[in-house]
Amino acid sequence: MNDTLVVYFSGKDAKTSATADAARNLASVTGADLHEIKLQNPYSTDFATLVKEAQRDKDADARPALAGPAIDLTPYRTVILGFPNWCGTAPMPVFSFMDEHMKDGSLIGKRIIPFIINDGAGMQNSVDDLRTHYPELDIEDGEAFEHNKLDNASLKAIDWIQELM
Numbered sequence: 042m043n044d045t046l047v048v049y050f051s052g053k054d055a056k057t058s059a060t061a062d063a064a065r066n067l068a069s070v071t072g073a074d075l076h077e078i079k080l081q082n083p084y085s086t087d088f089a090t091l092v093k094e095a096q097r098d099k100d101a102d103a104r105p106a107l108a109g110p111a112i113d114l115t116p117y118r119t120v121i122l123g124f125p126n127w128c129g130t131a132p133m134p135v136f137s138f139m140d141e142h143m144k145d146g147s148l149i150g151k152r153i154i155p156f157i158i159n160d161g162a163g164m165q166n167s168v169d170d171l172r173t174h175y176p177e178l179d180i181e182d183g184e185a186f187e188h189n190k191l192d193n194a195s196l197k198a199i200d201w202i203q204e205l206m
């Protein structure tokens with residue numbers, strides 16, 4: 042059984058998402074399992090509407106309900122956590138995922154390695170915000186990858202994870 046899990050949220054169709062692409066690549070090179078964080082009620086596929094919905098949820102510090110049963114994190118020692126930079130931080134569904142697993146304590150003691158796909162602004166407050174919300178967790182610095190040049194972003198992410206693991 043592999044002891045590494047790549048978990049990601051993209052909020053987009055997996056075929057067009059830079060985050061999903063990087064997550065698949067990282068899982069492939071590390072031999073990790075792959076899990077997508079999905080919403081019960083997905084965000085809009087219209088970009089302008091999605092930005093409004095994401096901003097609304099951020100302003101409300103919302104925890105949108107996740108789809109499906111919670112994944113069992115017990116077998117994993119390392120969790121590579123990927124998401125796009127939304128409005129300067131992690132999308133609120135990432136906080137839903139973290140909260141869900143804080144309840145059962147299954148993230149405690151694990152190595153948590155964030156990677157953040159972005160449009161040029163880097164990770165901004167995302168990792169700081171996660172650390173502020175979950176001070177009891179071992180959340181590493183992680184890394185941000187710009188998605189404008191998708192192939193490069195994925196290749197850089199692969200180099201990065203191979204050095205880190």
Ligand SMILES: Cc1cc2nc3c(=O)[nH]c(=O)nc-3n(C[C@H](O)[C@H](O)[C@H](O)COP(=O)(O)O)c2cc1C
Nearest residue numbers: 058059060095126127128129158159160161162188
């Ligand atoms: C709702 C929303 C908010 C965003 N906010 C930011 C931001 O604050 N800074 C930034 O660099 N990029 C921002 N972006 C751009 C995404 O980080 C970028 O499009 C991401 O790389 C795309 O990954 P994806 O293909 O998996 O969606 C935002 C995108 C969306 C949809």
